[in-house]
Amino acid sequence: MSVVSASVVSKICIIATPEALEKAQVWADFFKCPVNPANSADFFFHFHVEDGRVYVRDQEKRLLEIDFDKNHLDYERKGHRGKNELIAKALGVAKGYRKVLDLSVGLAVDSVFLTQLGFEVMGVERSPVLYALLKEAFARTEKDYLKSYQLYFADSLQFLKENKGKLAVDAIYFDPMYPHKKKSALPKQEMVVFRDLVGHDEDASEVLKEALTWPVQRVVVKRPMHAEELLPGVRHSYEGKVVRYDTYVVG
Structure with missing residues (x-):
């Protein structure tokens, strides 16, 4: 893991809905980070795990999500050559x-x-x-x-x-x-x-x-x-x- 990756993981926690706790724990083990911590405001990145949706927000509530089917990043390019x-x-x-x-x-x-x-x-x-x-x-x-x-x-x-x-x-x-x-x-x-x-x-x-x-x-x-x-x-x-x-x- 790179230095950048290691520093990011130390600043992240997982916010999970009740129905997504099992999946959340898989990623918590991967990141080695807590799930739904009481001090979540202390973490720079929040990795949200919900039923059917996964995304990241930072402390400023800025959102990053990857969804190939919603296509908001132009994954499905029409008219290509x-x-x-x-x-x-x-x-x-x-x-x-x-x-x-x-x-x-x-x-x-x-x-x-x-x-x-x-x-x-x-x-x-x-x-x-x-x-x-x-x-x-x-x-x-x-x-x-x-x-x-x-x-x-x-x-x-x-x-x-x-x-x-x-x-x-x-x-x-x-x-x-x-x-x-x-x-x-x-x-x-x-x-x-x-x-x-x-x-x-x-x-x-x-x-x-x-x-x-x-x-x-x-x-x-x-x-x-x-x-x-x-x-x-x-x-x-x-x-x-x-x-x-x-x-x-x-x-």
Whole structure:
């Protein structure tokens, strides 16, 4: 677990409704935190577990929730261009590459979109709170194309080191948190909670360096348009209006 993750867990408690206490205890064991404590106001994050709904609020009552079916973060993108989407081109859709490892799932906006485009995606998330929200969202969704998604709770650098050569992957996708990056899919209040939970990926270049040692065809890094390359060696950049996809050809 990263330092960021450890510090977040020490600031969290679970608020559960009576009918959801059993599920709440599962996550309490995972976070190693109390359920319905008398001093709940002392905790910065409240992880709410209700019947059919799981979400997080901070001390300012700002809300973060992941629900693929409610679609408030545009998970179900209408009118997409399929194989002509920049992210699909960057990951090598034209060459038949389909199996993708997402090293920073976050809110799963890109992961879900890739699945919608026909990619087989497995993802890694290091934030325990985001992992829990994602796990619940994947379990609740009624979208058939998300049922096969494989989600791992791990630090991406350690995951890469421990699983090299063990997973059948064509390409690796990495969207590290950038200090001044705008999460345009997020309403302002949710963005604040998200940043507090995730922090910055200060080891991003080390993660990319390790990813480039994997037996895959491509490694793709999502960057803000005017940001520097995370590491030298970009073979091609697929540029949009706000972001670009830097492609490193490995295999």
